[in-house]
Structure formats: structure tokens, C-alpha cells
Amino acid sequence: MSKKIIAGNWKQNGTLKSSISLTKKVLQAVKKKKYTHEIIIIPPSIFLLPIKDLIHKSQIKLGAQNVSAFNDGAYTGEISGSMLKDSGVDYCLVGHSERRHIIKEDESDFSSKVSRLIDNDIKVIYCFGETLNDYKNKKTKLIIKRQLKKLFFNNKNSLKKHPSKLILAYEPVWAIGTGLIPSPEELVSTFKYIKNTVNKFDKKYASIQILYGGSVTPDNASSLMDTEHIDGLLIGGASLIAKKFIDICSTI
Numbered sequence: 156m157s158k159k160i161i162a163g164n165w166k167q168n169g170t171l172k173s174s175i176s177l178t179k180k181v182l183q184a185v186k187k188k189k190y191t192h193e194i195i196i197i198p199p200s201i202f203l204l205p206i207k208d209l210i211h212k213s214q215i216k217l218g219a220q221n222v223s224a225f226n227d228g229a230y231t232g233e234i235s236g237s238m239l240k241d242s243g244v245d246y247c248l249v250g251h252s253e254r255r256h257i258i259k260e261d262e263s264d265f266s267s268k269v270s271r272l273i274d275n276d277i278k279v280i281y282c283f284g285e286t287l288n289d290y291k292n293k294k295t296k297l298i299i300k301r302q303l304k305k306l307f308f309n310n311k312n313s314l315k316k317h318p319s320k321l322i323l324a325y326e327p328v329w330a331i332g333t334g335l336i337p338s339p340e341e342l343v344s345t346f347k348y349i350k351n352t353v354n355k356f357d358k359k360y361a362s363i364q365i366l367y368g369g370s371v372t373p374d375n376a377s378s379l380m381d382t383e384h385i386d387g388l389l390i391g392g393a394s395l396i397a398k399k400f401i402d403i404c405s406t407i
């Protein structure tokens with residue numbers, strides 16, 4: 156069975172100094188406790204290399220927040236999958252709500268990015284989830300199905316060949332950075348739905364892990380993790396505060 160996952164997405168925050176200090180604190184906790192789950196930190200790309208040197212040979216894995224949709228070449232400002240691989244990156248986010256709604260990326264961008272990552276042997280953490288409006292209009296499952304269908308259809312060949320390269324992260328847009336989370340009943344029902352939907356696409360996908368993200372804190376982490384089919388947590392705000400991130404790692 157795969158390890159449970161705790162991933163901290165630092166987003167566009169911090170300085171080199173604060174990122175190094177945060178990494179050192181997490182590293183210290185990891186060395187002391189030897190967690191049995193996979194711990195992933197996802198700093199801004201410009202800090203990946205110095206952080207890679209710090210966590211080298213430790214239990215902490217490195218994630219990137221974004222990847223270019225293109226292979227190496229004339230794409231000013233972009234960072235390719237092979238460059239991420241070369242920099243020690245093991246995981247990369249795709250489809251995060253901020254990239255969908257602020258940067259205006261769409262499913263075709265995401266499918267190119269998924270391919271580039273799988274080609275470079277980097278695991279994809281694919282984020283999806285409904286907006287507040289969808290939630291209010293009781294369209295959560297409809298939206299989830301639509302997003303998952305696009306992901307699995309657009310990347311059919313590579314995902315069927317490498318299902319273990321994909322991790323799903325259900326993040327209701329209205330729960331990100333708001334302090335709100337779905338009720339326990341909603342979580343049970345939604346995760347069951349995600350699991351069934353993915354399994355219906357192909358039996359090969361049965362072991363794909365599903366994370367929850369959106370306003371995770373040390374207080375709600377363990378009850379979230381007790382929910383059936385939740386295999387881990389994707390944490391934003393709380394991952395920027397060493398004590399909170401370590402507390403979350405320790406509570407599960």
C-alpha cells in the first residue's frame with residue numbers, strides 16, 4: 156500500500172532566507188520523528204535548488220508548483236519538466252485553482268503539462284474541485300466528473316501506462332484559504348464519488364491516491380485523514396508556518 160501523503164504548497168510566498176529556515180525546521184522534525192508518511196514541500200521554483208541541497212538524503216520530497224507545457228526550447232520564462240527533474244523534483248502540481256482561475260490555464264494546458272511531467276518521471280498532483288457557485292447550485296459531482304473525464308481522456312495513453320505517476324487532489328475552490336471546509340458527510344460522499352468515477356474509467360486506476368486540500372489546519376487534519384478514501388492532505392497557508400505543518404504531520 157502507498158504511504159499517506161502530506162504536501163505543503165508554499166505558493167508565491169517567502170524569501171530565500173525564510174524558505175531555508177522553514178525547510179530546516181521541517182527537516183529537524185522529520186529527523187526526530189521519522190514519519191511513516193510521504194512528506195512533500197512545494198516551494199517557489201526559484202528556491203528549489205537550495206532547498207534540494209538541504210533535504211538531500213532526508214525523508215522530505217521536493218515538489219514544484221508549475222511546469223512548462225513545452226519541452227526545452229524558445230519559451231521565455233518557462234521551466235521544463237526535464238529542468239525540474241534535473242533539479243531533484245519528484246512531484247509537481249497541475250490544475251491548481253489559482254492557475255485555473257487567476258492565470259486562466261485550461262484543460263489543454265493541463266494535459267500538456269501532465270504529459271511533460273510523466274515523460275520526465277515526475278509525479279503529477281492534479282488539483283480539481285468546484286467553485287462556490289457550483290457548490291451552492293449542488294453541482295459538485297457534475298463538475299468533478301467533468302474535470303476528471305477531461306484529465307483521464309486527454310492523457311489516456313500515458314496514464315494507462317503509468318497510473319502510479321498520478322495523484323489526485325480534491326480542493327473545493329471555496330475552501331482554499333477561507334477557513335471553510337466541507338462537512339464530514341459531504342467529504343464522505345464526494346470522496347466515494349471520486350473513487351468510483353476514477354475506477355469506472357479503468358480498473359488500473361484503482362490504486363490512485365486522492366488528497367484533500369482547502370483550509371487544512373492542525374485542528375482538522377486528523378479527522379480529515381480519518382475520512383474514507385482520503386489518502387493525504389495538500390496544505391497551503393498552514394504549510395508556511397513550521398509549527399503548524401509539523402503538527403499536521405505529527406497528528407496523523
Ligand code: PGA
Pocket residue numbers: 164326330331332333368369370371389390391392393
Ligand atoms: P489553503 O490552500 O490550505 O491555504 O486553503 C490549499 C491549496 O491551495 O492547496
